[in-house]
Structures are given as C-alpha cells and as structure tokens.
Amino acid sequence: MHRRAxxxxxxxxxxxxAARAARADGEITLRGAYYKxxxxxxxQPMIDARLDVGPGELNAHVLVDAITSASVASxxxxxxxxxxxxxxxxxxxxxxGWFRLGGGYRFSDEPDYRSLFFTVQGQAELAERNTVLGVAxxxxxxxxxxxxxxxxxxxxxxLDTDLVSASVTQVLSPVMVAGVTYDLVMLDGxxxxxxxxxxxxxxxxxxxxxxxxxxxxxxxxALFGSVRRFVPETGSTVxxxxxxxxxxxxxxxxxxxxxxxxxxxxxASVRLRYRYYEQTAAEFYRDRYDAPQQYLTDDPKLDAxxxxxxxxxxxxxxxxxxxxxxLAGVRVELLAEYVTQTSxxxxxxxxxxxxxxxxxx
Amino acid sequence: xxxxxVTLRGTFGPIVGARTALVALVAVVASLAGACARxxxxxxxxxxxxxxxxxxxxxxxxxxxxxxxxxxGADGGTGEAGGGCGCN
Numbered sequence: 259m260h261r262r263a264x265x266x267x268x269x270x271x272x273x274x275x276a277a278r279a280a281r282a283d284g285e286i287t288l289r290g291a292y293y294k295x296x297x298x299x300x301x302q303p304m305i306d307a308r309l310d311v312g313p314g315e316l317n318a319h320v321l322v323d324a325i326t327s328a329s330v331a332s333x334x335x336x337x338x339x340x341x342x343x344x345x346x347x348x349x350x351x352x353x354x355g356w357f358r359l360g361g362g363y364r365f366s367d368e369p370d371y372r373s374l375f376f377t378v379q380g381q382a383e384l385a386e387r388n389t390v391l392g393v394a395x396x397x398x399x400x401x402x403x404x405x406x407x408x409x410x411x412x413x414x415x416x417l418d419t420d421l422v423s424a425s426v427t428q429v430l431s432p433v434m435v436a437g438v439t440y441d442l443v444m445l446d447g448x449x450x451x452x453x454x455x456x457x458x459x460x461x462x463x464x465x466x467x468x469x470x471x472x473x474x475x476x477x478x479x480a481l482f483g484s485v486r487r488f489v490p491e492t493g494s495t496v497x498x499x500x501x502x503x504x505x506x507x508x509x510x511x512x513x514x515x516x517x518x519x520x521x522x523x524x525x526a527s528v529r530l531r532y533r534y535y536e537q538t539a540a541e542f543y544r545d546r547y548d549a550p551q552q553y554l555t556d557d558p559k560l561d562a563x564x565x566x567x568x569x570x571x572x573x574x575x576x577x578x579x580x581x582x583x584x585l586a587g588v589r590v591e592l593l594a595e596y597v598t599q600t601s602x603x604x605x606x607x608x609x610x611x612x613x614x615x616x617x618x619x
Numbered sequence: 620x621x622x623x624x625v626t627l628r629g630t631f632g633p634i635v636g637a638r639t640a641l642v643a644l645v646a647v648v649a650s651l652a653g654a655c656a657r658x659x660x661x662x663x664x665x666x667x668x669x670x671x672x673x674x675x676x677x678x679x680x681x682x683x684x685x686x687x688x689x690x691x692g693a694d695g696g697t698g699e700a701g702g703g704c705g706c707n
C-alpha cells in the first residue's frame with residue numbers, strides 16, 4: 259500500500275470531522291495504568307476522548323509511558339534505566355447510510371524510537387445491522403537508534419509495517435453476538451534490539467558476545483474469534499474468545515480467553531477475566547549457541563513459554579454513592595490483574611484506575 | 620561462512636495445527652450464523668449494553684496490547700497495528 263495515499267485519506271477524514279458540528283455526546287476517560295514485574299516497572303497516565311461529531315465519531319488519546327527497567331535491553335542484564343515515551347493519536351469514522359468510512363494516525367516518540375502510523379478503515383452494516391463487515395489498512399514507519407547508551411557504534415535504522423485486517427460481526431440473537439477478525443501484518447526492516455547481545459562460542463572455542471541478529475522481515479497472521487452472550491435473568495455477560503497466531507519465524511501461539519461480567523447493583527458491576535497464552539519458540543532461538551549462526555537472539559519473547567492472566571475489575575457510577583446531577587453518570591473503574599509467566603520476565607502485576615466523564619454538547 | 624541448518628524448536632509444540640484451528644473457527648461461526656434470527660432494531664436493548672459492545676475501554680485494551688506486545692512473541696487479532704515503540 260502507498261503511505262502517502264493512506265496519510266492523505268487519514269488527513270481527509272480528520273479534516274471532515276473537524277468541519278462538522280452538531281449536538282452530540284461523548285466521553286472523556288482519565289486512566290492511570292501500572293505494570294510491575296521482577297525487573298521492569300511501567301507507569302502510563304493517559305487521556306482518551308470519544309466524541310460524536312456530526313454523523314460520525316471522533317476518537318483521540320494522549321499518553322505518557324514511563325518505563326524503569328534493570329536493563330535497556332529487555333530481558334538482558336545491565337544497568338538500570340528510565341525512559342519516557344509520548345504518544346498521541348486520533349481517528350474519525352464517518353457514518354453514511356449503511357457504511358462507515360474513516361481513518362486516523364498514531365505518533366509515538368521516545369529518545370531512541372519514533373513511530374508514525376496511518377490507518378484507513380471501512381465498515382458495511384448489512385441485514386438491518388445484524389451483520390457488520392469491516393476492513394482496515396495501516397502503514398507504519400519507525401525510526402530506531404541506540405543513542406541512549408554511550409560507547410556503542412551508532413545505529414540508525416528503519417522499520418516499515420503494513421497491516422491488512424478483515425472482520426465480521428454477526429448478531430445471533432437479541433442477547434448474543436459473535437465476531438471474527440483476521441490480521442495480516444508484514445514487517446520489513448530492523449527487527450532486533452540494538453542493545454541486546456548474545457553469547458556464542460566462537461571459532462577459538464571461547465564464549466563471545468555478538469549483537470543480536472534476526473531476519474529483516476516478518477509476516478504475522480492472527481485469527482481471533484469471540485462470542486458474547488447476555489443473560490437477562492441474572493444480569494450477566496459471558497465473553498469467550500480464542501486467537502490463533504502464526505508467523506514465518508516459526509512461532510505458533512494459542513490464546514483462549516474468558517470474561518464474566520456481572521451487574522451487582524443498578525450502577526455497578528464486577529468483571530472476572532482469565533487468559534491463557536502459549537507459544538512455540540522461533541526457529542532460530544537457542545538456549546545456547548555453540549557456534550555463531552546467521553541469526554542469534556536472546557529475546558525471551560522468542561523462546562517457548564506460557565502465561566496465565568487472572569483479573570478482576572470493579573466499576574461503578576457515582577450515582578450509586580448518592581452523587582447527583584451531571585456527575586451521577588461519572589464512571590469509576592478499578593482493575594487488578596496477576597500474570598504468571600514461565601518466560602525469563604517472571605510474574606507480573608497490573609493495576610489500572612479510570613474515571614470516565616460523560617459529555618453532552 | 621556456512622551456518623548450521625535451522626530446525627524448529629518448541630518446548631510445548633502447537634496444541635493444534637493452523638488448518639485445524641481455522642476450520643474449527645469457521646465451522647463454529649458458520650453454525651452460529653446459520654442458526655441466528657434477524658434481530659429488529661427494537662430488540663437491541665441488551666445488545667446496546669456496555670458489556671455487550673466492549674467491556675474493555677479503549678485505554679484498557681491499548682495498554683494490555685502494549686504490555687503483551689513487549690512480553691509475548693505473538694501479536695494481532697485486534698484489527699489494529701501493534702508495536703510502534705522500542706519495547707522490543
């Protein structure tokens with residue numbers, strides 16, 4: 259796909275959104291996310307906005323990503339570092355009759371990595387909106403360097419990403435809906451970590467550190483299917499999903515997930531979540547390299563491992579606590595998750611606190 | 620310099636193959652779609668519930684995708700491009 263065409267389409271849809279003004283509503287969410295594992299901590303405050311704009315919907319977000327890790331190379335040994343990443347994005351989806359068309363961008367910037375994505379997407383609503391077909395195209399351009407660590411040979415590299423996505427959502431009954439999404443992602447460029455080194459036995463029989471070397475392209479396939487069902491008698495919603503993943507580096511992954519959502523009071527709910535993840539190793543991954551090879555990696559993500567996620571989320575509107583007026587509809591969410599990982603990263607905990615303010619204008 | 624041939628390595632191995640997973644998924648969705656009745660607009664009250672549209676807000680889902688993308692070899696299935704950061 260052509261990056262300029264995608265960028266132009268995304269810019270045109272955002273300009274269209276800006277030109278429209280009508281009575282509508284929306285929601286602004288302030289969220290703080292926290293991730294902690296043995297050697298890495300992530301703090302991420304963010305603001306999300308969803309606004310009705312004319313016949314369409316505008317979505318935007320800004321976030322700050324503060325990462326503190328024991329090593330600049332994820333999963334490797336080294337000195338502790340802290341890095342801050344900034345991201346902003348916006349997209350607009352315009353409704354016209356039975357179809358929607360839109361686009362957007364996402365920009366991310368940190369000291370040694372800069373990324374810009376453009377996306378265009380379309381949806382067709384068929385059979386009285388019982389069937390929704392969707393397609394999305396995205397093109398990303400990343401610039402990578404290793405400027406945050408002194409003493410290394412300077413690196414300036416690029417990575418291009420293309421995404422083709424197709425989805426089907428089908429209403430099965432007044433209380434049940436199913437969906438299938440297929441994503442094809444093609445990566446081309448620098449895919450290693452510029453700070454990661456790998457130990458291998460050299461021709462002299464001695465252990466030697468080499469820079470990580472992985473293939474210069476990667477093609478990823480992901481197929482995700484899900485079913486949601488609401489049970490009116492109990493106020494429960496059950497979500498069952500499964501993702502199959504395969505790429506040309508030899509990784510195959512299975513990800514089943516179950517979520518159970520229960521209304522516990524008029525304006526409050528609890529959600530339980532379990533997710534299982536298992537993957538095989540990349541073809542070129544070795545626990546130990548007895549000789550230098552074409553590809554060398556020490557990336558824990560390319561080894562075989564499994565994870566399990568156990569989560570609980572509590573959500574309530576302030577009206578439950580006697581708050582009246584416009585603030586009664588303010589929604590507060592508290593989320594806690596525990597992730598077991600058999601990879602070298604070790605177990606992790608995740609926490610999130612969000613406040614959503616409904617808007618009418 | 621010649622390198623040793625690459626061989627597939629996996630501790631667990633796939634539970635099922637790609638073709639089996641695809642056929643099973645298509646069969647399930649097709650059977651569900653074939654069994655469904657057309658839902659009229661006035662019957663959509665429960666379908667419009669927050670838990671039925673998306674019980675994960677955009678920010679929650681994005682953070683989870685970001686965390687997984689830097690800890691798991693697999694990515695995708697969300698209809699959105701992952702990556703975009705130096706968390707590799």
